[in-house]
Amino acid sequence: MDIVRFCTGDTVLFDDAICRAYIQGIVDAHEHFQLQGKHPKSFCVPKEKARRDEGEGMVPKWLEAFKERLHQKPQRLVVDALHAIFPCP
Structure with a gap:
């Protein structure tokens, strides 16, 4: 999957x-594996939908900021972006 094409630049709806x-x-799979230990x-994605949506909307900005990493696997990029946006306490 070309996550970069879908998540950065001028995208259509x-x-x-x-x-x-x-x-x-990615978030759902992470939470599923967490529950299974x-x-x-x-x-750590917040439970509040507004904060969650806002943070997930920041992933494309993170991808743009780290263009030198765009050759990496998309799941690694998204996990790293979510880690930066939603650090655990």
């Missing part, structure tokens, strides 16, 4: 939806 769905999939906590 459909691309934005794909970007947000991909990010949400199979994954260390990489980030």
Whole structure:
């Protein structure tokens, strides 16, 4: 998946939806593995929908800021972005 194309630059509404769905999939998988005790906590997404949506909307900005890393796997980039945006206490 070309997450960079979907999450950065001039995207149309459909691309934005794909970007947000991909990010949400990473968040959901992370939370699932957390509940099973199979994954260390990489980030802590707030429960409040407004804060969660705002933070997830910052992932494209993080990708733009770290263009030198865009050759890396998209899931690694999104996890690192979420870690920076939603650090655990």
